[in-house]
Amino acid sequence: MTDPEVLVELDLLTKRWQAAKVEMITAEDELDAEVRMALEKGGPAPGRDLREKMMDYRNKEWEARCALDKFIADQFG
Numbered sequence: 367m368t369d370p371e372v373l374v375e376l377d378l379l380t381k382r383w384q385a386a387k388v389e390m391i392t393a394e395d396e397l398d399a400e401v402r403m404a405l406e407k408g409g410p411a412p413g414r415d416l417r418e419k420m421m422d423y424r425n426k427e428w429e430a431r432c433a434l435d436k437f438i439a440d441q442f443g
Contacts, residue, residue: 379433382433386426389423394423397412400412
């Protein structure tokens with residue numbers, strides 16, 4: 367039987383990872399929309415700040431996933 371505190375922590379880490387994943391996907395969608403608009407209208411490429419924002423969200427998602435994976439490995443082998 368798994369300790370309830372372990373399950374609560376697992377749930378929290380899972381939700382944190384899922385939220386980070388949604389933020390990352392949203393940032394990628396924003397970047398894709400900017401690229402499409404630039405291609406259609408012959409405008410400038412997306413700004414560096416938008417690309418950096420997307421990379422920040424990717425890093426945040428990766429860190430959350432690593433924390434979740436480590437917790438699972440530590441608790442469940």
